[in-house]
Amino acid sequence: MAESYKTYRAIYGTFVLLGVVFILFGTARVAGLSFAGSGDQTVEFDVRIIENRWIWDPDYIEVPQGANVILNITNNDGYDHGFAVNELNVNQRLPANQVTTVEFFAGRAGEFTFRCSVYCGSGHFDQIGTLAVIGDGSGPVGPIADESARDLPTYSFEDRIDRLEYAEDGDVKVFYLTADEFLWDYGTGEPIESWGYNNQVSGPEIRVTEGDTVRVEFTNNLPVATSVHWHGIDLVNRMDGVPGYTQPPVGPGETFTYEFVAYPAGTRFYHTHGSHHGDEGEQMNMGLAGPLIVLPPDYEEPDIDVTWMLTERIQYGLFPINGAIYPEIDFIRVKSDDRVRVRMINAGSSTFHPMHLHGHQFKVVSVDGNPVPEVAQLTRNTLPILPGETYDVEFVANNPGLWLFHCHELNHVAGGMISAVIYDDYISGGYELIAPDGSIVRDTDFSGQYSLVTFGYTNCADICPPTMVTLRMAMDALGEDIDKVQPIVITLDPERDTPERMGVYTAAFSDRILGLTGSQDQIARAVESFKTDFRVIPNEEGDSYTVDHSGVMYLMGPDGTYVTHFDHHTSPDQIARTIMRRIERNEGQRISLGSIPAR
DSSP states (O other): OHHHHHHHHHHHHHHHHHHHHHHHHGGGOTTSEEOOOOSSOEEEEEEEEOTTTOOEESSEEEEETTEEEEEEEEEOSSSOEEEEEGGGTEEEEEOTTEEEEEEEEEOSOEEEEEEOOSOOSGGGGGOEEEEEEESOSSOOOSOOOOGGGSOOOEEEGGGOOSBOOOEEETTEEEEEEEEEEEEEEOSSSOOEEEEEETTBSSOOBEEEETTOEEEEEEEEOSSSOBOOEEETOOOOGGGSOOBTTTBOOBOTTOEEEEEEEOOSOEEEEEEOOOSSTTSHHHHHHHTOEEEEEEEOTTOOOOSEEEEEEEOOBGGGTBOOBTTBOTTSSOOEEEOTTOEEEEEEEEOOSSOOEEEEESSOOEEEEEETTEEOOGGGOOEESEEEEOTTOEEEEEEEOOSOSEEEEEESSHHHHHTTOEEEEEETTSSOOOOEEEOTTSOEEEGGGGTTSEEEEEEEOTTOOSSHHHHHHHHHHHHHHTGGGGGGEEEEEEESOTTTOOHHHHHHHHHTTOTTOEEEBOOHHHHHHHHHHHTOOEEEEEOTTSSOEEEEEOOOEEEEOTTSOEEEEEOTTSOHHHHHHHHHHHHHHHHTOOOOGGGSOOO
16 A cells, blocks of 8 residues: 555656646647656657648657657557658657657757658658757767768669679579668769668669579678578578577678578569568668569560669658659660660669650560560550569560659659650751851760750740859759869740840850850741740731740760750759769769769
8 A cells, every 4th residue: 555655646647747747838839748858867848640631749859968869659540650750760660559669869959840751552651740958059969860970881773783703612592691881862962871782872783594593692791680582582491590590690790591492483573681580671771681583494585674673761752763763873774676674673671663655555574573475565664663563564665765764753753753654866966057157067086075955045044044053053063073064055045046146145144155046947946956845926016026935954975976955953962962973973983072062
């Protein structure tokens, strides 16, 4: 009885204390949670996810800097969710209909967004709240996971190798694979802490023939234990790579040898199975996956054979293909009548990708690596791919153009999951026009140099001036590479835009921009070569007109071929980053990722 009395007194005292705290501080933000204080302390709050509404309750949490924070999060929803604060390196899964405790250290003052880090529909992107860490702003207290301060190497998709080479030990093909910790730039200019195989995201492709004996010497360079699972391969149980089932996890600094016969043929992949069943998703989201292609002995190679690893960094809003986001993702380049195979692997852990190809129908020739009999092959143009699934699709390049190939979950498009199919010479970029000084200028005059080409006209009052400013700012951001790129504006109004007028107009923005005009026929040929579009619109009085057109910029390579293009939503810094990376790729040099501001 005495023990119960003490317990009741303690509970009563707690309520009294909380009442005083509410009277003193509760009016400041009644809808949120706050706990005043500083120094060494632990603060604990109850949070819930409201069923079917996908919102946090509360959506504002206030804690003192330097506190250990404990959140008891009740997920009342029927879907798994996640809790992530990027700046504090917090990311934890919240299983459906469970209470999960999330603990972290609030070592940095400021207001930070907390969000759901598990994709479960478009509403996920609005599932955000604010964590206010109250301090004097003097800097971090104690250990803080600030990625920019981490002493980690930085890589990008430009550092990827497509295929892993092997050594031979008799009849055995020997591959050397490592799991590494690094910062990875997907194309935003903001490298993200990542884990990957052989210092890249996604891991390099392992390609073998069915029946090959494969040995993989795997070394774990991560700060945590991990493993490697050979997804879709029928192998002996002890090589399956599942901690607690077939092997102990591979600890930091340890090496484990996997050996198996590559069977059956098909598009497979390798990925972490974590250190236990609870952290596999986190490790895969960090980047630990790569393609494993097992060719049948009688494989008839198509004209084009492309492998796409579809992944996700949901808490950053990124949905890459092969470790890059648009506009850095390589397009599929084809010639008419090519047979094209695209192997699509969903190596994410929490969301599907309905991949859609414009302008063509494709046949589903393989599911989970297993061939589909010809009579059963579905003809599609959109194909949903769930986590862990692989699909091979084939189509014949019989419709020349520049065709979008993208995820049709449009939030994923916004996060960069966009590529395209482009036919050789569809955008030829040829022209013969007149410069401001009256000289004839041809596209071949810029051989060995990149050119950034757009269309407009001097009487344009809406889209043209912002496009010209973007062009100038992109050039300025190129730094020492500025002389390797020629910016060009071609008029769509040759009747009014004389050579002299084009010179005055472009010089008002930058003396580096070359303005070109010509006859109606010359302009028409240039428009056709770039596959752009415009139309002349007379005004109501009929004594003047405007020219409706797009604001696309075309990047043409040193050999005169189309490289990529940018629409009017692309920032000058993103344009400059893309150009610099193309120059780097062409010259075999690395750029400084810090030389251009992040987006």
